[in-house]
Each structure stands twice: as structure tokens, then as C-alpha cells.
Amino acid sequence: MTNKKGFQDAPPDEGSAMTPDQESAIRIMANSLHRLNEAVVKCVDAGITVELMRTARYHNESGNWGDQLTPVIRTK
Numbered sequence: 094m095t096n097k098k099g100f101q102d103a104p105p106d107e108g109s110a111m112t113p114d115q116e117s118a119i120r121i122m123a124n125s126l127h128r129l130n131e132a133v134v135k136c137v138d139a140g141i142t143v144e145l146m147r148t149a150r151y152h153n154e155s156g157n158w159g160d161q162l163t164p165v166i167r168t169k
Contacts, residue, residue: 100130142167 111119136143149161 136166140169 133143133145144165144167145162146165147160148163150158151161152158
């Protein structure tokens with residue numbers, strides 16, 4: 094890691110036991126989260142307060158689940 098202001102990447106996980114499809118899904122989600130985080134920073138810099146709130150939880154039929162988020166927006 095370099096010493097830069099702001100956020101830094103987490104070190105890679107050396108022992109992943111995920112399938113290629115799972116790794117692809119994680120990469121897609123990570124890219125989307127990166128864009129979301131950039132959008133949150135832009136909103137905050139524009140004077141908007143943003144809170145991400147869990148509003149639902151998605152379940153598949155194999156016992157896996159994931160949180161669904163909705164932004165709560167506040168202006169001054």
C-alpha cells in the first residue's frame with residue numbers, strides 16, 4: 094500500500110476458495126460499491142447528508158442472504 098490521503102485498498106485474500114462465478118459476482122459488486130462510494134462523496138461535498146439504510150434482506154433458497162439498501166437524504 095502507498096501512503097496517500099483518503100481511502101486505501103484492503104490487501105488481497107490469498108486463500109480464496111470461491112468459484113470463478115462467485116469471484117466474478119464479487120468483482121461486479123465491488124465495482125458497483127466503488128461507484129456508490131464515489132457518488133456518496135460527491136453528495137456530501139455538495140452539502141447533502143447521505144445515510145444508507147438496510148430496508149430489506151434478499152434470501153435465496155440455499156441459506157444465503159444479502160442486505161438491500163435505500164439512501165436516506167437530508168439537506169441543510
